[in-house]
Amino acid sequence: GDSVTQTEGLVTLTKGLPVMLNCTYQTTYSPFLFWYVQHLNEAPKLLLKSSTDNKRTEHQGFYATLHKSSSSFHLQKSSVQLSDSALYFCALIGSALGRLHFGAGTQLIVIP
Amino acid sequence: NSKVIQTPRYLVKGQGQKAKMRCIPEKGHPVVFWYQQNKNNEFKFLINFQNQEVLQQIDMTEKRFSAECPSNSPCSLEIQSSEAGDSALYLCASSLSISNERLFFGHGTKLSVL
Numbered sequence: 001g002d003s004v005t006q007t008e009g010l011v012t013l014t015k016g017l018p019v020m021l022n023c024t025y026q027t028t029y030s031p032f033l034f035w036y037v038q039h040l041n042e043a044p045k046l047l048l049k050s051s052t053d054n055k056r057t058e059h060q061g062f063y064a065t066l067h068k069s070s071s072s073f074h075l076q077k078s079s080v081q082l083s084d085s086a087l088y089f090c091a092l093i094g095s096a097l098g099r100l101h102f103g104a105g106t107q108l109i110v111i112p
Numbered sequence: 113n114s115k116v117i118q119t120p121r122y123l124v125k126g127q128g129q130k131a132k133m134r135c136i137p138e139k140g141h142p143v144v145f146w147y148q149q150n151k152n153n154e155f156k157f158l159i160n161f162q163n164q165e166v167l168q169q170i171d172m173t174e175k176r177f178s179a180e181c182p183s184n185s186p187c188s189l190e191i192q193s194s195e196a197g198d199s200a201l202y203l204c205a206s207s208l209s210i211s212n213e214r215l216f217f218g219h220g221t222k223l224s225v226l
Contacts, residue, residue, distance in 0.1 A: 044203070045217070100157070
């Protein structure tokens with residue numbers, strides 16, 4: 001069945017450094033990938049949505065590229081800020097009926 | 113601020129009690145999802161609707177949960193007989209369509225089963 005794997009449970013970084021959060025997926029359908037961000041006691045919000053294969057999408061300084069050849073949609077940012085501290089979830093819509101499959105999430109902590 | 117409204121924000125029940133939570137989706141969104149987020153932050157899909165019709169639901173939802181999205185009324189999710197393992201954050205989300213559309217989440221109902 002459809003699944004999403006996020007390998008890092010916790011990432012701690014100093015402000016200003018680059019970050020990459022890994023996301024790989026498995027599906028037999030044509031994939032649509034998303035990154036959602038959840039700040040403490042907040043609702044999850046969409047951060048990024050995949051475009052066509054090998055095309056980069058960007059929002060609020062974050063970017064990701066869907067690579068169907070490696071089944072990946074890694075999230076990157078060149079310089080993290082304190083306000084980026086949050087939970088980040090990679091999610092996949094693989095099949096019909098719109099069900100979103102979430103990865104286990106990565107907690108990003110940015111320190112001064 | 114979230115435009116998907118979930119009530120109550122917190123819910124405390126004893127084992128065996130019914131637990132009911134409600135969700136008003138964003139205006140104009142015909143598709144509604146319920147997810148359970150456990151203490152490890154893992155999401156579990158429970159059920160989704162398009163208008164008033166159930167699209168998909170998992171086994172657990174079929175057996176112990178009841179959910180509906182009546183027209184002109186809030187959607188609801190009810191656990192018939194709460195168990196300790198049901199303690200979690202229940203998130204409602206809505207979207208414009210079932211095909212590759214973003215989900216808009218509410219803040220959730222945090223259920224504690226004592």
